Amino acid sequence: MTRILILRPEPAAGRTAAKAAALGLDAQVHPLFAPQPVDWTPPPPDAFDALLLTSANGVRMAGAGLRQYHALPAYAVGEATARALRGAGFADVVAGVGDGSAIVRQIAADGHGRLLHLAGTTVAPMEAGPLRISRIPVYSMASLPPDPTLLAAAVPGSVLLIHSPRAGARLAAQMPQAQRATLHLIAISTAALATCGTGWLSATAPALPRDDEMLALARRLCE
Structure with a gap:
C-alpha cells in the first residue's frame, strides 16, 4: 500500500x-511546525464590521480575547476553521470554499467594510479589494x-x-x-x-x- x-x-x-x-x-x-500563541491586545470590537479567521489555529491560539468579537459576523477560510469558530461560541459563521482572497470577496459582497483578521505571523497573500483590513498576529508556527x-x-x-x-x-x-x-x-x-x-x-x-x-x-x- x-x-x-x-x-x-x-x-x-x-x-x-x-x-x-x-x-x-x-x-x-x-x-x-507547531503553533505557538503570540501575545496580542484585542482592539475595540465596534471598530469593525466583521471578523476573519484563516486558520483553526488562530481560533485556538487567540485565547480569551476572541470572546470580545462574538457579536460580529465571523468568516472562515474553510469549514474546519468555521467549525472551530462555532466551537468557540460564534453563532453567525460563514465558511469559504476557496482561499483567503475568495473569502475576502465574499465579505465585501456582504456589505462589510472594516475587517479584523486574526492570523498567524505569516499569512498567504490575499487581495483586500475595497475592504480595510486590520491584521493582528495571534500565533506563530515554530519550526x-x-x-x-x-x-x-x-x-x-x-x-x-x-x-x-x-x-x-x-x-x-x-x-x-x-x-x-x-x-x-x-x-x-x-x-x-x-x-x-x-x-x-x-x-x-x-x-x-x-x-x-x-x-x-x-x-x-x-x-
Whole structure:
C-alpha cells in the first residue's frame, strides 16, 4: 500500500490522517511546525464590521480575547476553521470554499467594510479589494527540529502532502535530492508547490486549495 506522509501541524494533521484512513490510505503524521500563541491586545470590537479567521489555529491560539468579537459576523477560510469558530461560541459563521482572497470577496459582497483578521505571523497573500483590513498576529508556527524518522518513512512511492508555502520550503531543505526522485508530492496550492524545489517523481496541486482535494489526488496515485 502506498504511504501518505502528512507534514502539516497538529491538530489539523490528525484530521487529515483520519480522512486518509477513511479512504483506505496508509497515512503517517510528521509535522514540520507547531503553533505557538503570540501575545496580542484585542482592539475595540465596534471598530469593525466583521471578523476573519484563516486558520483553526488562530481560533485556538487567540485565547480569551476572541470572546470580545462574538457579536460580529465571523468568516472562515474553510469549514474546519468555521467549525472551530462555532466551537468557540460564534453563532453567525460563514465558511469559504476557496482561499483567503475568495473569502475576502465574499465579505465585501456582504456589505462589510472594516475587517479584523486574526492570523498567524505569516499569512498567504490575499487581495483586500475595497475592504480595510486590520491584521493582528495571534500565533506563530515554530519550526520543529529535523525529524530523521521522516526520511526513513519516505520510502519509494510515498506521497507527501504540503499544506503551505513555508512547509514546502522546509521540506525542500530537509529532503535529499536523490530521495526526491522516488517520491510523489501534492501541495495545497501552486504557491506552495513552487517552494518545494525540483526533482520529485511527480509534483502537483489540486484545482481548489482543499484538504479533500489533495487526498483525492493522493488516492488516484495509490490506485
